Amino acid sequence: MLAERGAALGVRVRVADAEEDAQTRERLRAAFRRGDLDTWGYGDAYAVAAADPLHILRDARSVICVAIPYARPTPQRRARGSGRVSKYAWSRDYHARVRAVLNDIARHLDAAVGGTVTALACDTAPVAERARAARSGLAWIGKHTNAIAPELGSYVFLGEIFCSLPLTPDAPLKTHCGSCRRCVDVCPTGALRGDYTIDATRCIADLTQRVDAIPRELRALLGDWIWGCDLCQDICPPTVRAGARGDAAFDPFEEELAAPDLQELLSLRSGTYKRRYRPTAMGWRGAAVLRRNAAIGLGNSLDRAAIPALARALAEDPHPLVRGAAAWALGRIGGSAARGHLERARANEREATVLEEIALASKSALPGVEGATE
Numbered sequence: 001m002l003a004e005r006g007a008a009l010g011v012r013v014r015v016a017d018a019e020e021d022a023q024t025r026e027r028l029r030a031a032f033r034r035g036d037l038d039t040w041g042y043g044d045a046y047a048v049a050a051a052d053p054l055h056i057l058r059d060a061r062s063v064i065c066v067a068i069p070y071a072r073p074t075p076q077r078r079a080r081g082s083g084r085v086s087k088y089a090w091s092r093d094y095h096a097r098v099r100a101v102l103n104d105i106a107r108h109l110d111a112a113v114g115g116t117v118t119a120l121a122c123d124t125a126p127v128a129e130r131a132r133a134a135r136s137g138l139a140w141i142g143k144h145t146n147a148i149a150p151e152l153g154s155y156v157f158l159g160e161i162f163c164s165l166p167l168t169p170d171a172p173l174k175t176h177c178g179s180c181r182r183c184v185d186v187c188p189t190g191a192l193r194g195d196y197t198i199d200a201t202r203c204i205a206d207l208t209q210r211v212d213a214i215p216r217e218l219r220a221l222l223g224d225w226i227w228g229c230d231l232c233q234d235i236c237p238p239t240v241r242a243g244a245r246g247d248a249a250f251d252p253f254e255e256e257l258a259a260p261d262l263q264e265l266l267s268l269r270s271g272t273y274k275r276r277y278r279p280t281a282m283g284w285r286g287a288a289v290l291r292r293n294a295a296i297g298l299g300n301s302l303d304r305a306a307i308p309a310l311a312r313a314l315a316e317d318p319h320p321l322v323r324g325a326a327a328w329a330l331g332r333i334g335g336s337a338a339r340g341h342l343e344r345a346r347a348n349e350r351e352a353t354v355l356e357e358i359a360l361a362s363k364s365a366l367p368g369v370e371g372a373t374e
């Protein structure tokens, strides 16, 4: 019944036992000790809970793991001056769709046994979702740390139905990456170590959602990504072979969202933010974070045409995070015009963090320092 319901919904379903997974608990602990998830505030209690399904459902006997493919074709031609958004974030927020799928399967199961035997989780609950998916044979874990489902690739969202019935578990897969290292080599920030672990504090997906300043030494490595990053998956052979398996629910919420114009995004105000971005998975950190990311993208474009917009943001943006990033971007583009704007802003700025950005940017904007050519 589960497999048929899954097929009718266009998703893949497998069953894992609900045993505590000591190996995953220790992997999580080791990751937290290394500081890999420092931006997430996870601690020992999270590692213990995430490895044990009884923390979600006290009498859980099995976990139904679900993979929902979401890859849609990436728009082929992007205009000059546009940024990039990861596939997972450009559509209407995926959480609602995953919950609807999980609800549907759970309702069928409850109806079949005449009572409530299930609890649901997706993303936000303390569950090591990839590890449970691997245990159920739904997917295997790649060196980019994503779960890869046979024929579907890694562009799948994961969700779980915790169930008090002792369903027959499926067997884990034996697949692994072998000698392939493509994802490790393509990662611009060196976040992937190649041993199936990641320093998430260096991952662009993490950096673009930070509400504090992005570490200076990593900003140039962000390129034109303004939310998330797909590089390690776009190059992954099983994911490439799978192609675009998602349905139309995962198309861009608005056409521009896959590749927003960076100058327009730099001046994003609350009305447009609420209408265009809030309904998506990049709509939970606020408009200033997106404006900050746009400023960094414009700096990385090394395009002199962006200087007036960056100068305006430096002089007028209400948020110091954005003014600081605009200063950095002007320093990165460099040249006399950028230097002039930095000097004028220095005279009017009162915020210490922004003044520090201006001072550093002024130095890097000096002639002879790498940047755009005059």
Ligand code: B12
Residues within 6 Å of the ligand: 024, 027, 028, 031, 037, 040, 086, 087, 088, 122, 123, 124, 125, 126, 127, 128, 129, 130, 131, 134, 141, 144, 145, 146, 147, 148, 154, 155, 156, 157, 158, 159, 195, 196, 197, 198, 200, 203, 205, 206, 227, 228, 229, 230, 232
């Ligand atoms: C925190 C988080 C992040 C952080 C940290 C990511 C990370 N790799 O840990 C950041 C912000 C960087 C992030 C990024 C992304 N995320 Co995220 N994220 C999460 C979240 C909330 C927790 C993950 C976590 O606990 N990480 C700690 C690490 C140590 O554990 P883990 O990766 O979950 O699992 C490890 C162990 O289980 C162990 N393991 C288990 N079995 C086995 C077997 C073997 C043989 C080996 C070697 C290891 C191993 O290895 C796993 C990989 O290290 C989950 C939701 C959830 N509740 O699980 C979503 C989740 C992992 N994210 C998801 C997505 C879609 C993404 C992005 C693709 C979005 C994007 N394009 O920008 C990127 C992918 C970047 C990447 N290379 O990982 C999906 C992943 C789906 C999938 N197919 O794997 C999840 C499951 C959400 C969901 N419900 O769909 N994410």
Ligand code: SF4
Residues within 6 Å of the ligand: 144, 186, 187, 188, 189, 190, 191, 192, 198, 202, 203, 204, 205, 228, 229, 230, 231, 232, 233
């Ligand atoms: S999502 Fe991007 S930054 Fe993060 S590990 Fe993959 S390639 Fe590296």
Ligand code: SF4
Residues within 6 Å of the ligand: 142, 143, 144, 145, 176, 177, 180, 181, 182, 183, 184, 232, 235, 236, 237, 238
């Ligand atoms: S790119 Fe290669 S090494 Fe990386 S996850 Fe895919 S198969 Fe594994």
